[in-house]
Amino acid sequence: MALVEFITVLALLQFLYFGMLVSRARNRYGVKAPSMTGNEIFERYVRVQMNTLELLILFLPALWLAIGYVTAWWVGLLGAVYLIGRFVYLRAYVAEPSRRSLGFGLSSMPILALLLIDLIGAVRGLIRG
Amino acid sequence: MALVEFITVLALLQFLYFGMLVSRARNRYGVKAPSMTGNEIFERYVRVQMNTLELLILFLPALWLAIGYVTAWWVGLLGAVYLIGRFVYLRAYVAEPSRRSLGFGLSSMPILALLLIDLIGAVRGLIRG
């Protein structure tokens, strides 16, 4: 459980960090709130944060359910790949949006694996009653 | 519990699917990242995904808390209505945004019911100490 909690906290801190990058970009490129457009680099940071939010709402519940079905080390490995994938995505997207595929794949593959584990586990649980 | 886990996984897979529809629309209508505007149909898919994200962050915790207060079958029924409501919302919004009310209502009513169950349960728990 401690490993899953540790990965959860790291994923939350990573998302917090991405939010700080958006704030910094807003100041640096002079995009006044509430505007979300007007500078391409700022928009890239916004998209990284938004895309991470969209994955985080999948990743966290999928991670928590998976600990009921596979060993903590599997969950830890998938969690680590997700976290690394998000940093790869950040670097690539800010440099050149069209190169974001690798980082996206690296962070969405573990989520798909977790969801598959959870789906099989839940369906088995339903069959057993 | 297996039923709640099953509904959780279905809601996550549905949201993942909505995200894939956004990616497909981005390619199909030639909206280059990081831009989020420029094609009306693409924007409709984006709004369906965003609105689902906004509901999912309410639905999942509300669902998980409710299993402490009502039978799994009630939770299952409300979950099923939410999932169907989201698909109705998707179809209506993409066809004609002004017709999105039915799908929105269908998927937000179960959330309101779950939140009410949770609120009564939590307040009772606080009173009992």
Next chain:
Amino acid sequence: MALVEFITVLALLQFLYFGMLVSRARNRYGVKAPSMTGNEIFERYVRVQMNTLELLILFLPALWLAIGYVTAWWVGLLGAVYLIGRFVYLRAYVAEPSRRSLGFGLSSMPILALLLIDLIGAVRGLIRG
């Protein structure tokens, strides 16, 4: 536990309320779906909702993990500050976006405190094995 569930439900209801303010602003200022821009006051409500979504995905897991490490009353206090901070943020942002810092700080400080509690707890758990 009842206190944590109560705070969870309040945070969800608050987010639901912020979503309703966005809907109302959309109607009042005539911003047709799927458009997200075109009226400055509408955009302010949208940003309050989005920023709250970004914090909620941090706040809820951080809150739930913290109950394993500190007493419910600490968790309750931090939760209350978060909720008040969000209302301060709403009022300030809608009135004048440049004055949003106090409300943002008030609602993000408890999240940072919860994440720190969770991080220390998880690392200790990992060391103990």
